[in-house]
Amino acid sequence: MRAEHLEVRWRRPEELDARDLQAWTGLESRAAEPNVYLSPHFVLPALRHLDASLRPVIAWIEAGTGAARELVGVGVFRRSPGSRSFPWPHLSAYLSCHSFLGGLLLEAERLDAAVAALMRAIGGLSPWQGLVLPKTDCDGPLARALARQTDRRGLSMLSLGPQERAMLDMSRCGEDMLRELLGKKLNEINRCRRRLAEMGELSWHCLGQGEPLPASAVENFLHLEHQGWKGESGTSVRAVPAEEAFFREMVARFDAEGRALFTELRLDGRAIASTCNFISGTMGFAFKVGWDPELRKFGPGMLNEIEFIRQGRERCPQLTMFESGASSDSFISKLWPGRRELGALLVPGNRVAGAAMLAAERLRQSRRRAAETAETADAGAAEGLSESRGTSEPASVPGRASAGSVTQVTSTST
Numbered sequence: 302m303r304a305e306h307l308e309v310r311w312r313r314p315e316e317l318d319a320r321d322l323q324a325w326t327g328l329e330s331r332a333a334e335p336n337v338y339l340s341p342h343f344v345l346p347a348l349r350h351l352d353a354s355l356r357p358v359i360a361w362i363e364a365g366t367g368a369a370r371e372l373v374g375v376g377v378f379r380r381s382p383g384s385r386s387f388p389w390p391h392l393s394a395y396l397s398c399h400s401f402l403g404g405l406l407l408e409a410e411r412l413d414a415a416v417a418a419l420m421r422a423i424g425g426l427s428p429w430q431g432l433v434l435p436k437t438d439c440d441g442p443l444a445r446a447l448a449r450q451t452d453r454r455g456l457s458m459l460s461l462g463p464q465e466r467a468m469l470d471m472s473r474c475g476e477d478m479l480r481e482l483l484g485k486k487l488n489e490i491n492r493c494r495r496r497l498a499e500m501g502e503l504s505w506h507c508l509g510q511g512e513p514l515p516a517s518a519v520e521n522f523l524h525l526e527h528q529g530w531k532g533e534s535g536t537s538v539r540a541v542p543a544e545e546a547f548f549r550e551m552v553a554r555f556d557a558e559g560r561a562l563f564t565e566l567r568l569d570g571r572a573i574a575s576t577c578n579f580i581s582g583t584m585g586f587a588f589k590v591g592w593d594p595e596l597r598k599f600g601p602g603m604l605n606e607i608e609f610i611r612q613g614r615e616r617c618p619q620l621t622m623f624e625s626g627a628s629s630d631s632f633i634s635k636l637w638p639g640r641r642e643l644g645a646l647l648v649p650g651n652r653v654a655g656a657a658m659l660a661a662e663r664l665r666q667s668r669r670r671a672a673e674t675a676e677t678a679d680a681g682a683a684e685g686l687s688e689s690r691g692t693s694e695p696a697s698v699p700g701r702a703s704a705g706s707v708t709q710v711t712s713t714s715t
Contacts, residue, residue: 305411307373307418310361314348317341317359324372325406326558333409333442335581338400342554343579344377347397350547355379357395360422362407362415373408374415381433386461387647388661389430389654392423396435399547401626402586402643403436404443416446420454423650430654434646439463441641447648456655459647459662467631468639469623471585474614479607482638490607493599501569505608507616510580511559518563519552521572525591538589555579562617566605568596574605578623585623587633606636 317325325341337343348355362374378392394403407415423429438444439460451458479487497503508518523539531537538548555561562585566574574592578585592602613623627633649655 305364305414307362307364307411307414309418309422310363311422312359312361314345314357314359321372325375328372328375328406328408330582331408331410332406332582333412333446334404334407334438335584336402336404336406337555337560337579337581337586338396338402339375339377339404339406340555340579340581342558342560343397343400343551344395346547346550346554347399348395350543350550351397351399352395355395358392360405360419362418364411364414373411374405374419375407376405376419378432380429384433385665386459386645386658386661387431387433387654388657390428391431391433391650391654392429393433394435394437399544399588401436401588402624403434404438404441405434407443407446409442412442412446413449416443416450420450420648420650423648424454429650431650431658432646432648434648436643437646439642439644439646444646447646451648456649456652457659458649459658461645461647463642463644465629465634465640466643467625467627467629467634467637468641469610469613469625469637470639471614471617471620471623474610474612476611479610482636490600490603494604497568497596497599497601497604502567504567504570505605505612506565506567507609507612508563508565509556509559509561510617510619514552514556514561514563517572518565518575519549521565522563522575522577522589522591523548525572525575525593526589528591529594529597531591552577564605564609566592566601566608574601576605576609580620583619583621585617585620587623587626603632603636606633610636 322341322345329335329340332339348357358378358380360374360376360378361372362376363370364373365371376392377395379395381387381391381393383389383391384393394405396403405419419432423432434443444458444460447458483490494503508514523537523545527537527539532540535541538544552561560580562578562580564576564578565572573596574590576590577588579588580586590602590605592605613620622639623637625631625633625637647658649658
């Protein structure tokens, strides 16, 4: 049986009509890696309000011909003339300032065929010589499919700077999980909850996900997220009009399909903590949080998250996993025990670009080793000087942050 042939069309966002957007949204439920940040409900408002000057290009991957064409893949890219890690012109997957996960939206059943079609298009499309996919799962279906395709072409894909991302297995949610994770710390958290309850009626609410969001949910979230240090530093959503416009449009789009999920902790009916989340397929994605800073000693944000872990499996039975979107030092990482590694995948489109990419990486590593050697020598000299002066302790040398690891990715599965 002859393999199905896929074609890639290069499109601009303004070309897409209602039928195209419906096909794009439909692809989300069939994707190998669910990702709300690659939904048209997120991408298009972000381009409109946050990156209006950007002229992205969309890889529109289809099976079939004519009226029978079926969308099996979407990639949204910005053009790059080259970077330190990939010194040739390439396409870099689009990330807005509020995108916490990158990659491509490709149908699971035709994942390899879609990747092969995209590689063919990049290989024959001048001047773009490859792909850079930031914040992508380093060991997910997409990374493995890319590794298989680059192997078949005699090329090497690199993965730069993996960082851990917290995940929540919804099947484990409940009191037992909280006890296992927090131990005696849970008793302290429960004391804070009881102290809040002494001030009034304390209640927890899960809003949306199939039911229309009450207008108050969006207003409560924006108000709480703007409080405290975020508002003072100008980094809250409400602090920047364009970001608030993006947020409102994006939430409205997801809510229209029953894919917005907010949680609230309320004291006497007033929201004192709120989370904003979205759904793609059977996966949830945490977006942002807010809480009342005047009640920070009771940890309302933490209590809101604790209640989600306690009741999440019952309230969200359709969800299997939740993606935190959080940095490794976030308090969420202490509550959500699952992990995956995200990094930047560098995918050459041809041998020349691949050689340049590997040469750039060897140079980067050589410079890092030289800097580490110089730092070690400086530390030794400082210690020797300290000892010669008769001090009892060697002089300390501030540590340097790791430059990040690199992995040459090869296919390990068929």
